[in-house]
Amino acid sequence: MKTKPLAFSVHLFTASGAALALMALVAATQGNWRLMFGWLGIALIVDGIDGPLARRVNIKKNASNWDGVVLDLVIDYLTYVFIPAYALIYSDLLPSPWGLVAALLIALTGVVYFADVRMKSADNCFVGFPAVWQMPLLVFLTFSPPVWLTSATIIVLALAQFTWLKFVHPVRTERWRAATLPVTLLWVVLGGWSVWAEFEPPLAVKLGLLATSVWLLFVGIVMQARPVRQTVIAE
Numbered sequence: 001m002k003t004k005p006l007a008f009s010v011h012l013f014t015a016s017g018a019a020l021a022l023m024a025l026v027a028a029t030q031g032n033w034r035l036m037f038g039w040l041g042i043a044l045i046v047d048g049i050d051g052p053l054a055r056r057v058n059i060k061k062n063a064s065n066w067d068g069v070v071l072d073l074v075i076d077y078l079t080y081v082f083i084p085a086y087a088l089i090y091s092d093l094l095p096s097p098w099g100l101v102a103a104l105l106i107a108l109t110g111v112v113y114f115a116d117v118r119m120k121s122a123d124n125c126f127v128g129f130p131a132v133w134q135m136p137l138l139v140f141l142t143f144s145p146p147v148w149l150t151s152a153t154i155i156v157l158a159l160a161q162f163t164w165l166k167f168v169h170p171v172r173t174e175r176w177r178a179a180t181l182p183v184t185l186l187w188v189v190l191g192g193w194s195v196w197a198e199f200e201p202p203l204a205v206k207l208g209l210l211a212t213s214v215w216l217l218f219v220g221i222v223m224q225a226r227p228v229r230q231t232v233i234a235e
Contacts, residue, residue, distance in 0.1 A: 007062035014050040014068065017043045017075035021083055028087040033141060036087060037195045040134055043079045047072070073114050081110035084133035093140050093150050102154045106133055113161040124172035125220050129160035138191050139213055141199045142206060166220035175223055180216070187212040 024039035054068055085103040088094065094102055110131045113119065121127050136157060140150055170184035171177070190209040194201045201209075 003065060004057070004062040007057045007059045008066075010050060010053045010057055010059055011063055011066050011068060011071060013046065013053065014071050014075060017046050017079060020046065021075065021078035024079070024083045025086060028083060028090065031090060033087065033091070034195050034198060036083070037134070037138065037191075040079055040083065041192070043075070047076065047079075077111060077114050080132050080134060081114070082107060084137040085110070087137060091137075091141065093144070094147055098147070098151065102151065105154065105158050109158045109161050121166060123166075123175065124169050125166040125223070126169060127166060128163050129157050129165070130167050130169075131161060133157075135187075135191075135213070135216075138194065139209065142194045142201070142209060144199075166224045168216070168220040168223070170216070173220070175228065176219065180219060183212050183215050187216060 020039050020043040024036045024043070027033075027036035027039060050068075050072070057063075059068055085106040088103045088106070089099045091099065093099065110133065113128060113131045116128070118127055119130070136153065140153075145153075168176075168180050170180050173180065187209065190201075190205050190212065193205050194209060197205075
């Protein structure tokens with residue numbers, strides 16, 4: 001099948017996430033966390049747009065020599081796992097050498113999680129913590145929790161990647177989406193506010209960020225504990 005330029009351009013659009021990840025890495029090397037999250041935010045927008053574009057141009061048929069799923073996973077690992085792990089080393093959240101140890105834990109467990117073919121359930125939830133490490137990193141930088149709490153949270157989330165606990169996809173998980181999607185958008189706004197304020201936002205923003213984080217972290221587990229009852233129709 002001949003590759004069509006328009007379809008291939010969507011692959012290139014997805015691949016631009018690697019360039020954005022590199023820019024985020026440069027910003028992290030300079031300790032410029034606001035700029036780092038800015039690049040990661042743009043990468044997140046690209047990640048949200050490229051899927052619908054790929055389906056629109058029928059990329060599997062018209063640019064089949066390249067696997068868009070693999071490409072997407074590579075970019076996601078860079079932006080969701082590798083860059084936050086790197087930033088953790090050079091932040092003040094954990095003293096040396098524990099920042100490096102935590103970063104190695106995140107990098108190792110994250111790459112194994114992304115290779116797990118069971119990472120999505122039938123109801124479009126993630127099975128295990130979905131390795132979106134930029135989210136807890138942003139919360140850590142906003143609240144500057146004690147070292148023991150930061151360390152314990154990282155360990156628990158890393159281990160949670162290998163459990164059968166469910167975590168919602170804010171768009172694709174249909175159950176309670178009417179609440180989860182607005183909560184996710186609110187988290188993005190509050191998180192962006194915190195980043196722009198160099199992680200010293202007003203108290204109301206902090207409390208809102210904490211509340212939305214708790215919702216996104218536990219709503220899938222609550223759904224799992226309260227499964228939908230199947231209605232039996234008598235014949």
